[in-house]
Amino acid sequence: MAALKMALDPTRVGREAEKLEGDLHQKIVGQDSAIRQITGIYQTYVAGMCTPGRPIGSLLFLGPTGSGKTRTVEAVAESLTGDARAVIKIDCAEFQHSHEIAKLIGSPPGYLGHRETHPLLSQEVLDQHHTPSVKISFVLFDEIEKASDALWNLLLGILDKATLTLGDNRKVDFSRALIFMTSNLGAAEMSAIMRPSLGFTSPKDEQAPLDGKTADRVSRAGVDAARRKFTPEFMNRIDRTVVFNSLGAAELRQIVDLELKAVQERIVRATGPNSFQIMVNDSVRDFLLKEGTDPRYGARHLKRAVDRSLVQPLSNLIATGQVQGGDQVSVEFDSDRSRLVFLKEFSEPAPALEAAAGQSAAA
Numbered sequence: 001m002a003a004l005k006m007a008l009d010p011t012r013v014g015r016e017a018e019k020l021e022g023d024l025h026q027k028i029v030g031q032d033s034a035i036r037q038i039t040g041i042y043q044t045y046v047a048g049m050c051t052p053g054r055p056i057g058s059l060l061f062l063g064p065t066g067s068g069k070t071r072t073v074e075a076v077a078e079s080l081t082g083d084a085r086a087v088i089k090i091d092c093a094e095f096q097h098s099h100e101i102a103k104l105i106g107s108p109p110g111y112l113g114h115r116e117t118h119p120l121l122s123q124e125v126l127d128q129h130h131t132p133s134v135k136i137s138f139v140l141f142d143e144i145e146k147a148s149d150a151l152w153n154l155l156l157g158i159l160d161k162a163t164l165t166l167g168d169n170r171k172v173d174f175s176r177a178l179i180f181m182t183s184n185l186g187a188a189e190m191s192a193i194m195r196p197s198l199g200f201t202s203p204k205d206e207q208a209p210l211d212g213k214t215a216d217r218v219s220r221a222g223v224d225a226a227r228r229k230f231t232p233e234f235m236n237r238i239d240r241t242v243v244f245n246s247l248g249a250a251e252l253r254q255i256v257d258l259e260l261k262a263v264q265e266r267i268v269r270a271t272g273p274n275s276f277q278i279m280v281n282d283s284v285r286d287f288l289l290k291e292g293t294d295p296r297y298g299a300r301h302l303k304r305a306v307d308r309s310l311v312q313p314l315s316n317l318i319a320t321g322q323v324q325g326g327d328q329v330s331v332e333f334d335s336d337r338s339r340l341v342f343l344k345e346f347s348e349p350a351p352a353l354e355a356a357a358g359q360s361a362a363a
Contacts, residue, residue, distance in 0.1 A: 017039050019079075024038065029258070030068070033243075058159050058240075060226065061242050062243045066300035068244060069244055072244075082131075088121070088137065090120065090141045096146060104154070106118070121164055126174070139179050139180065144181040183229075185225040215245075226241065256292075271325060277327075284340060288302070288309060288310070328344070329344055
């Protein structure tokens, strides 16, 4: 009797990885490749198939500033633990000299100030954001290209053996850690390749996605820049190298909507459950996109535009009591003065108008 065979689908992911992927797509715009890579590593971890004695995964994020590299790490932590601040962030610009490594691992016994030195990467720090259901540490080495060779050598041991030895010879276990590294290496070369396809001159310009050949050129430019900077030993220990895309007008529009949603959430946190609602039309979105569009800063410049043109005026309205819980505030664009105006909407005649009408009737 011939054995029956059933085709299997190795591209399917489990519910936990599928949920993570869905959450990341809601938070991150235009970086599908990064989301797929992270989801794949998380699926391997959930299935218990991670390489023993190594971190859960290590990823090098390359790409221009403002493309969402750091935000992606925060989104992963937020999706899994509920807190975007559960990321242990190491700013590598602070470790450009070899002696500064003592801030990470602590001073050896016998050195002046040994007992007063608290290492930034102790086991307690690594485990502080673990939850009953998710015992994963998220460690971000930001702008890794700015670090000294001493930090890169330190990372070799972490990436290869999931172990860090502190100054007092205590061991730190990184086997439950996701290691992220970000870098702007190759950003200029990548922007030069994409410039014919991406533009920032008008918020109404729809940018077509990069074709496969151009996308490959962009990816190679980033990876080649990293290989020129880092040693082969370092690059070979990184599980995934992900090149982030520059954001075009279509992606920035989506980010505007995410930022507006975040502003409404900040209003709720500031004023309580009985908060006021803001209503924003397309002309306001176009204004924010125009103010926040800059190829050098990407979405980061857009965030500043939202803070400057929307969050600060709303803060003034809250502080002066001009808006209260239950109000509806309409935000419109005044084209004559090229600025946003804020209007409180009333379902009934405004108090001032009612008073004026009463005085008129009495006369």
